[in-house]
Amino acid sequence: MKPLPDNIGEPLKKLLAARDELHKSFSSLNFDLSANVVQHIGEAIAVAEFKLENTHDGFIAPNGTNVQIRTTQKLSGRVLLILEPFQHLLVIQLSDSGTYSILYNGPACYINKDSSSNCTFLSMSYLHQLNHEVRDEERLCGH
Secondary structure, eight states, X not given: OEEOOHHHHHHHHHHHHHHHHHHHHOTTSOOOOOHHHXXXXXXXXXXXXXXXXXXXXXXXXXXXXXXXEEEEOOSSSEEEEEOSSOSXXXXXXXXXXXXXXXXXXXXXXXXXXXXXXSEEEEEHHHHHHHHTTSXXXXXXXXX
């Protein structure tokens, strides 16, 4: 797990603390962060960590590679992959402790994208296993 950049980590800790406080008062209600908020936090991490540029076509790495970013808070399960044209996939896992890890950082060609629809689900265990097959020179370089 890596610490979040300060400009993301501190606001996220406040957001999680507010969520926890609401849950204490209303324990029968679920206050999980919405998928959109989680996704945008992951995108912010990717922009900060990997110097990606957010364009009208998505995210572009400094070397010109088109990157799809997916983010999850789950410890197990599946991640939704949008089967739009992209060259690289970055899957980020957030933790409640204000850290994150990279589940997958590699070329799209490693991903089995056989699907009759415009999206598919990839298991987190599959992504973790696949990430070990990616060579270092194929990964986006963070700082």
